[in-house]
Amino acid sequence: MHLAYFTERPYRYAPQDRVIEKGFFGTPNSFFDPAKGHELYHEYLDEKILCEELGFDGVALNEHHDTPFTMGSVMDVEASILARITKKVKIILIGNPLPLGNPLRLAEELAMIDVISGGRLVAGWVRGAGSEQFAHNANPAYNREYFNEAHDFIVRAWTEPGPWRYEGRHFHYRFVDPWPVPMQKPHPPMWIPGLLSPETALWCAEKRYPYIALATFLEPTVELWNFYRDRAAELGYQVGSENFGYMQKVYVAETEEKAREIAKFDMFGGAGSGYSLFAQPAYNFPPGYNSKLATRRIATQFSDPNKKRSSSPFQASQSSSARADVSSSQVDHRSRIWQEAKVDVETTRKAIFDQVPEVLNTFGIICGTPKTVIPKLRVVLETLRPGIFILWQNDGPITRKDRENNLKLLASEVMPAVREMGKELDLKSPYEVKPGSRPLAHAGKPESVGSLEPWKAWIQAHPY
Amino acid sequence: MADKGQPWHQETITVDGTELAVIKGGSGRPLLVLHEEMGHPGWLRWHSEMARDHSLIIPLHPGFGITPRADWIWNVRDLAGFYARLVREQKLHPVDVIGFSLGGWIAAEMAANNQDQFRKMVLVGAAGVRPSQGEILDIFQLMAPAQLAASVLDPENTPEFEQLYGGIGPAAFELWEDARAETARLAWSPYMHNPSLPRLLGVIDQLPTLLIWGREDRVVPLSAGEAYKKAIAGSKLVVLDKCGHRPEIEQNAAFVREVKSFLS
Numbered sequence: 001m002h003l004a005y006f007t008e009r010p011y012r013y014a015p016q017d018r019v020i021e022k023g024f025f026g027t028p029n030s031f032f033d034p035a036k037g038h039e040l041y042h043e044y045l046d047e048k049i050l051c052e053e054l055g056f057d058g059v060a061l062n063e064h065h066d067t068p069f070t071m072g073s074v075m076d077v078e079a080s081i082l083a084r085i086t087k088k089v090k091i092i093l094i095g096n097p098l099p100l101g102n103p104l105r106l107a108e109e110l111a112m113i114d115v116i117s118g119g120r121l122v123a124g125w126v127r128g129a130g131s132e133q134f135a136h137n138a139n140p141a142y143n144r145e146y147f148n149e150a151h152d153f154i155v156r157a158w159t160e161p162g163p164w165r166y167e168g169r170h171f172h173y174r175f176v177d178p179w180p181v182p183m184q185k186p187h188p189p190m191w192i193p194g195l196l197s198p199e200t201a202l203w204c205a206e207k208r209y210p211y212i213a214l215a216t217f218l219e220p221t222v223e224l225w226n227f228y229r230d231r232a233a234e235l236g237y238q239v240g241s242e243n244f245g246y247m248q249k250v251y252v253a254e255t256e257e258k259a260r261e262i263a264k265f266d267m268f269g270g271a272g273s274g275y276s277l278f279a280q281p282a283y284n285f286p287p288g289y290n291s292k293l294a295t296r297r298i299a300t301q302f303s304d305p306n307k308k309r310s311s312s313p314f315q316a317s318q319s320s321s322a323r324a325d326v327s328s329s330q331v332d333h334r335s336r337i338w339q340e341a342k343v344d345v346e347t348t349r350k351a352i353f354d355q356v357p358e359v360l361n362t363f364g365i366i367c368g369t370p371k372t373v374i375p376k377l378r379v380v381l382e383t384l385r386p387g388i389f390i391l392w393q394n395d396g397p398i399t400r401k402d403r404e405n406n407l408k409l410l411a412s413e414v415m416p417a418v419r420e421m422g423k424e425l426d427l428k429s430p431y432e433v434k435p436g437s438r439p440l441a442h443a444g445k446p447e448s449v450g451s452l453e454p455w456k457a458w459i460q461a462h463p464y
Numbered sequence: 465m466a467d468k469g470q471p472w473h474q475e476t477i478t479v480d481g482t483e484l485a486v487i488k489g490g491s492g493r494p495l496l497v498l499h500e501e502m503g504h505p506g507w508l509r510w511h512s513e514m515a516r517d518h519s520l521i522i523p524l525h526p527g528f529g530i531t532p533r534a535d536w537i538w539n540v541r542d543l544a545g546f547y548a549r550l551v552r553e554q555k556l557h558p559v560d561v562i563g564f565s566l567g568g569w570i571a572a573e574m575a576a577n578n579q580d581q582f583r584k585m586v587l588v589g590a591a592g593v594r595p596s597q598g599e600i601l602d603i604f605q606l607m608a609p610a611q612l613a614a615s616v617l618d619p620e621n622t623p624e625f626e627q628l629y630g631g632i633g634p635a636a637f638e639l640w641e642d643a644r645a646e647t648a649r650l651a652w653s654p655y656m657h658n659p660s661l662p663r664l665l666g667v668i669d670q671l672p673t674l675l676i677w678g679r680e681d682r683v684v685p686l687s688a689g690e691a692y693k694k695a696i697a698g699s700k701l702v703v704l705d706k707c708g709h710r711p712e713i714e715q716n717a718a719f720v721r722e723v724k725s726f727l728s
Contacts (some may be wrong), residue, residue, distance in 0.1 A: 136604070141648040282607050288645030299637035438596055 001387060001422030002429035003415060004058035004092055005051045005407070006247060007394040009044045010269055011037070011068035014397070015320065019268075020345045020352075024069040025131040025279035031068065041078075043400055047407070048082055051089065057429075058090035058122070060247075060390055062193075063097065065135035069278060071271070076109045083117035091117055092390075093211060094193040095124030098154075099146035100136040104173055106150070107157040119183035124191045124212075125151055127200070130286045141288025142241045144199070146170055158187040181377075189430060191245060191388065196224050199291055203218050205231035208436030212245030215271075215392060217329055218383055218455050221246070225384070227448050233446035238438040241427040244449060248380055251367035252409045262402050263367035264356055270340075270358040270396025273352050276337040284335065297331040299452040335418030342461035361464040370413035377414070382454035387429045390419065472515070479550045485530045487522040490515025495560045495727070496551070497522040498567030501591075501603065501651075502612065503529060503643040503684060505628045506724035510712040513720045518560070518727070520584035523550060527649070529642030540566075540592070540650050540658065544705035545565065551581045560727055562586040566647060566656070572692070576664035579671040584727055586674045589684045589709045591656040593692055600656045604648060608640040613670050616678050617708035624713045656684075665695040674726040678707030678714060700726075 014024065015031050021128075048059045059082065063075035072078050075093060082091050090114065096106055114121040127147050133140040149170050154200045162177030182188050194200045194214040204211040215223045227242060232239045249271060253259035267274040278284065285298050337348060357364050366376045381389065391410060394403045421427075440446060472489030488506060489511065496564045497519040499505070511520060527533035537543050547570060561582050563571035568590025574586055591600060601715055603611045609632055613617065621646050628722065629636040651657075657662075673696045677689035693701040704715040704724050711719045 137653055138647055139652040140604075141645040141652070281612075282605050285607075286604055286648070287641055288648050295638060295641050299634040299641070303609055303632050303637040304634050395496075418509070 001241075001246075001389055001419065002057050002090070002184070002431060003287045003418060003422075003428040004060050004090070004388070004390045005048075005056045006062070006094075006392045007392045007403075008062070008064075009040070009067060009071045010395055010397070011071050012040065012397045014068035015417040016268065016349075016397075017345050019068070019277055019349050021343050023280045023283070024067045025135075025283050026066060027068050029066075036105065037071065043086065043339060044071065044332040045078065047403065048089070048403070049085060050052050051411075054408065055415060056411070058390075059086070060092040060094050062094055063124075063130060065132050067131070067279075076106075076113065076271055079113050079121070080109075080116065082119070083113050086120075088120075090120050090122050092122040092191065093124050094122075094191060097128030097136075098125050098150040098333070099138045100128055100132060100309075103150035103171060104157060104176065104178065105155045107154045107246035108178045110154075110188065111158065111178060111180050114184055114188050115180050116135060121182070121184070121188045121224050122191055122445060123188045124193055126193060127289075129279065129284065130289050131283040133286050136284055139288075140286035142170065143289050148203075155187060155220055159184055162307075162462045169250055178328055182216060189302075193245075193247075196220055197291065197294075198227050199225065201228045205230060205239075206235065208232075208237070208243075209244055210245050210388060210435055211432050212247060212388060212390065213325070214452075215247050215364065217364075218380070221384060221454060222450050222452050226448060229446050229448055232436070233440055233444070236440055238440045238446055239389035239449050240433055240435075240438050241449060242430045242433040242435045244386045245390060245402045246380065246384050246401065247390040247392045248363075248377065249365040249392045250373060250377065250410065250414075251365065251393060251406055252370055252373055252414060253367075253406065254369065254409075255367050256372065259367040259369065259373075260356070260461045261358075263360070263365050264353060265396035267356060267359070268397065269346045271364050271395075272355040273337055273451050275395075277352075278336060281335050286329075287314050293328075294331050297328045298335070300333050301331060302424040344460055357464070361462075370409060370417075373414055374417045376458075377418055378421055379454050379458045381418075381425055381427065383450055383452065385425065385450045387425055387427050387433075389422070389427075465693065472511070472520070477550075477554070479553055480546060482526055482534050482546070483532065484526070484550065485524040487524065488520065490518050491518045492517040492519055492681040493517045493560060493727075494521055494556050495562060496547075496556065498524065498547070498561065498563035498570045498708050500504050500565035500567050501643060501647040502608070502615075502640050506630055508543070508624055508627065508713060508719055514723065517724075521554075521556070523547065523647065525643075525647035527642070529639040533646065538649070538679055540569050541577075543571050543650060544577060547576055548578060548581060558583040560584045561588075562588065562723065563590060564588045566591050566651070566711070568592065568597050569651075569656075569658075569661075572661060572665060572696075573658070575668055575671055575673075575696075577662065579668045582671055584672045584674070586676065586726065587692060588676045588711060589652070589678065589681050590675070590688070590692060591684050592658060592661050593695065594654075594657045594659070595685040595686050595688035596691060597687040600685070600688070601683045602655065603644065603683075604652075606636055608644060611638075611644075614682050617678065617682075617706065620670055622714050623716065629711075650683075652726075662691060662695040665692075666697075672698070674722065674728070675701040676701055676719065676722060677701065677706050678704050678709060678711050680707060681709045683709040683722045689704050694724055 061075045063072045064070040166173040191210045192204050229239045251263040524530040561571045568587035569592030621626050704711050707714045
């Protein structure tokens with residue numbers, strides 16, 4: 001199992017009332033204090049060195065734009081620095097938003113990072129959140145076309161000796177001959193993060209890329225694994241843990257109470273309803289960016305006067321198909337706060353924090369002492385059987401001291417147990433088994449990776 | 465909603481290999497109606513009034529949810545070229561044309577390319593040129609129902625507002641998202657205008673053109689209408705008071721009177 005660390009690297013001093021009222025995206029940059037920014041960038045880079053010392057296999061970065069939610073607006077800048085200041089850890093980018101920019105430039109940047117780091121880059125790709133399309137003026141209606149074409153172009157730029165000319169649908173280059181090319185051959189691995197868009201999972205199955213679910217609810221995640229499994233079987237291979245990754249939010253402290261106090265801040269960094277603070281619906285769901293199924297759900301959310309609002313975002317919806325359910329749960333989750341015309345700051349703040357027990361019960365966040373956290377992590381590992389397990393921490397306004405304490409405890413008291421479980425459960429990483437290399441059993445019927453049984457058993461034993 | 469007194473129907477015609485859905489109704493001299501960026505809003509009172517002495521031809525733009533998308537159409541100039549094929553293949557030229565908002569922009573591009581395909585042209589709150597004062601509303605930063613509400617000055621007191629698109633609901637919303645997505649493909653950047661269009665319109669020297677604007681248009685500000693007037697020789701700008709982006713329902717009587725008198 002590949003064990004990595006991830007944090008959003010928030011701008012800790014985000015104006016909370018304004019964020020609650022209008023969302024993280026588009027917070028005026030007059031709120032950004034470069035002196036504080038300087039400290040935070042250094043803190044977050046130092047934290048990655050600490051992760052390496054503490055024994056993580058990888059450190060993961062992401063990017064978002066025009067928002068205090070994440071300070072990595074150009075993650076390749078951070079990755080370049082990490083390539084130089086770390087020695088062993090994989091530098092996992094999850095991921096570069098392909099539709100936003102110039103794919104040739106991206107091929108060059110990433111090849112440089114791979115070469116400087118001595119071949120430690122994991123290139124990952126995303127479509128970018130809806131809001132990113134506004135921040136970089138990327139036409140949302142061509143998002144998936146840009147994504148596919150840019151991906152194919154970059155792989156070619158990395159592998160096919162230049163110079164050559166490229167005339168595509170959206171991109172055109174008269175001279176392709178990037179120096180350098182990546183150190184890893186034929187090219188760096190690519191892991192694809194996602195929030196359960198079935199289209200992306202199917203694309204990953206076709207490319208044989210690991211799919212990493214970003215702290216998504218367990219039920220739809222298992223569903224998604226099965227979409228991937230079935231597509232893989234059509235293509236003639238058996239999925240294994242190496243095809244899947246999962247990011248789990250986890251907080252540990254010396255006492256349950258302290259862990260819970262810290263974890264609460266995460267409600268403001270993306271857990272539970274806090275997630276819908278990421279951006280207002282018009283920015284989350286730009287036209288042409290969403291699948292038909294998601295659009296159908298959005299249509300009901302925002303224009304059906306008779307709609308029945310689910311009492312909890314954690315309730316499974318009752319749609320006609322698993323795919324519709326998966327799409328719906330994401331739309332519901334992302335739009336929860338914004339269904340009323342006006343957001344009342346105090347009521348919303350209370351509603352967000354009132355959700356803590358529900359978030360903890362559904363493992364949206366796992367928090368506690370090492371002793372109480374480990375059995376829960378086991379349930380997640382048994383349920384999803386991921387070959388890549390990324391521990392996600394330290395979002396929201398958590399202090400530097402608490403961040404470090406949290407990380408150190410996690411490394412010393414939790415990680416050894418997680419590694420043992422990985423061995424015991426035979427969770428192979430993409431570095432141990434090449435994704436897509438397992439033959440399909442001759443009956444042709446694929447086996448599932450993961451099952452809801454361990455999770456159901458846990459719920460039964462711990463009703464809430 | 466259909467006006468029962470005035471029959472209209474939807475049919476499919478083939479233009480350049482695309483199966484184009486078209487709403488038709490009325491009798492008399494053909495009037496090509498180019499709809500706006502949210503789609504065809506349904507058969508309204510002004511349609512019925514014009515249909516008394518005109519054959520209305522309302523193509524449903526490719527990619528707006530009914531007519532399939534034509535992926536060679538990258539921008540409004542391409543769409544204008546597609547509709548030039550419609551005019552020629554249906555033997556409509558020279559045809560009267562009326563275009564609303566995005567549809568007005570399409571008509572203007574067609575005229576700039578070949579004014580002879582039209583007899584007379586009416587542009588209503590047309591996008592396509594950059595206003596000198598204010599900006600064209602960024603519809604993509606709004607959810608569709610908010611976009612709709614911004615299109616009239618006073619939704620509550622606008623007759624027929626509730627009837628637009630058959631009323632706000634999931635079915636209308638899904639079609640709006642198709643329409644808005646295709647509008648993004650056509651006009652995401654530069655947003656809702658062609659910087660060259662005012663110069664291109666300079667070629668027009670014999671196309672009678674009527675420009676109709678609501679004084680308080682919050683989608684395409686009035687100064688865009690003034691820019692059109694400057695760009696199209698001999699054009700006439702009619703500005704309606706107490707009116708937003710939909711003069712045809714907000715100031716229905718004045719609108720119909722102006723259009724009828726211009727086209728007669």
